[in-house]
Amino acid sequence: MSMKEVGEQMLNMQNKNSSYFVEWIPNNIKTAPPHGLKMAVTFISNxxxxxxxxxxxxxxxxxxxxxxxxxxxxxxxxxxxxxxxxxxxxxxxxxxxxxxxxxxxxxxxxxxxxxxxxxx
Known part of the structure; x- marks a missing residue:
């Protein structure tokens, strides 16, 4: 999954479930792999x-x-x-x-x- 797809999915999730997201709480999603690595993991939590x-x-x-x-x-x-x-x-x-x-x-x-x- 590309970084763009991760970002798009996060935006879709926030838009679809907007009543559960408060504007002032950041989503804290880092979607770029660390320097020198080909892949990264994205963790989403409550x-x-x-x-x-x-x-x-x-x-x-x-x-x-x-x-x-x-x-x-x-x-x-x-x-x-x-x-x-x-x-x-x-x-x-x-x-x-x-x-x-x-x-x-x-x-x-x-x-x-x-x-x-x-x-x-």
Whole structure:
């Protein structure tokens, strides 16, 4: 499969399943083979799994922010406490958005799974 075909298939997948793709999350697809090699592999994954890391970071941030730990360093540099409140809200929104599609799959993947089950 050529690099152009990989790119086209990715675009088709994104267009066909646009409700599962958020604009601001990059697709992270590298379609060029490494220098000196004739072939490469393309890996496509569900990035909604990162929500666990976001939750952990958010919990740690919230705990420190509510204790006002280290806040004086930032407010001393002319940052407003409201910026941290907004950041906390943005992180919460990010987690919520990732939770909308925790088990998102493509139709092709579901068809492939059904075929594999039928063969077994």
């Amino acid at each position: 990035s909604t799994g990162i929500q666990e890391l976001f939750k952990l970071i958010s919990e740690q941030f919230t705990a420190m922010f509510h204790q006002k730990a280290f806040l004086h360093w930032y407010t001393g540099e002319d940052m407003d406490e409201m910026e941290f409140t907004e950041a906390e809200s943005n992180m919460s929104d990010l987690i919520t958005e990732h939770q909308q599609y925790p088990d998102a799959t493509t139709e092709e993947e579901e068809d492939f799974s059904k075929e594999a089950e039928e063969e077994a």
